[in-house]
Amino acid sequence: MQHETDDDIAPGILPALAQAAEEFTSWRRTLHAMPETAFEEQRTSAYVAARLASFGLPIHRGLAGTGLVATLQGARGAGPAIGLRADMDALDIHEATNLPWRSDTPGKMHACGHDGHMTMLLAAARHLSADPDFAGTVHFIFQPAEENEGGARVMVEQGLFDLFPMQAVYGLHNWPNAPFGTFLGRPGPMFAAFDIFEVKVIGRGAHAAMPQRGIDPVLTASLVVAQLQSIVARAVSPQEAAVVTVTQIHGGDTWNVIPDEVVLRGTARTFTKEVRDLVEQRFRAVVEGVCAAQGARAEIRYERRYPALVNHGAEFAHALDAARLTAGAGAGAVVADFEPIMAAEDFAYMLEKAPGAYLCLASGPGANLHNAHYDFNDALLPVGASYWVNLVHSLLRPAA
């Protein structure tokens, strides 16, 4: 698959980074070819560590297993410390491209561009190491297990912000199918909180022709699915966003038997703590109420996964400044009122503990994230790396 590139984005792309684009591309493709999923990023971690060591950076390994933090002191004296974070993991997807650098592991693939995220941060780390013309400290954070398993939470629990105190932390994600080189973000909630649920509806099996002798969990589960839709429609304010989706119904084996039980599974997405609490509370009440009305019983497992990703106001403004510097002043180069996304992102855990901001960087037309035909657009590498360098230079300016 060929990517669109755009030769005249560039006002804020650092020439040294633009000139090294081919080298960055080869790093990215090396990482792409060796995808590893949650907490198993051994080869990836070794590769990143070797690169960071070649820049002369001290490296802390072992946070959340395969996670790494490399630290660079500015040459212009004391100043604040900031963290820049890239995720490292791949997905359980069988790559469908025929690219020479396609996955070497059947069933696993870098389909979310984390290979590109690591490369952009490595490129910035090399550039800044060669010329640490700033005052303060930069921590380059390489985080495992962004997909599903919350590697960011584990890094935080294992002391990320105690071992490496920092005033702010920043993240970046590529974003296909928006104009190439555009930075996208919003202050406040940007990605949704993500919860999962499983409900066992327990009735009493019976002959299908004699339903009066049983308690029908199939009918009860159907009523539950329908009634759950009243939560978003009637309990959540029309001004707020929420989703409750049942994605699985399992029960029954044959034509003429009412089974003992039916299992429902699904997910809920929300943006604020209040709505998240409300949805869980209404969820339990609806499931228990509907089941009780049918004489059935409910066993509910409701698990809170990632919190909502909430950008902090001041740090979001700083991130936008660096984005504008990088993208230039062209119309559409920076979108500061990006529509919130119902998907989840575990950088949210870091933003719960430290101020910071997360932006998306548009990669132009191509396959979407989590698609078997996806490939990170290498033309984005010098753009993302320049953003990181511009962010460091604008946040860690030496006192005049």
Ligand SMILES: [Zn+2]
């Ligand atoms: Zn993803």
Ligand SMILES: [Zn+2]
């Ligand atoms: Zn991702």
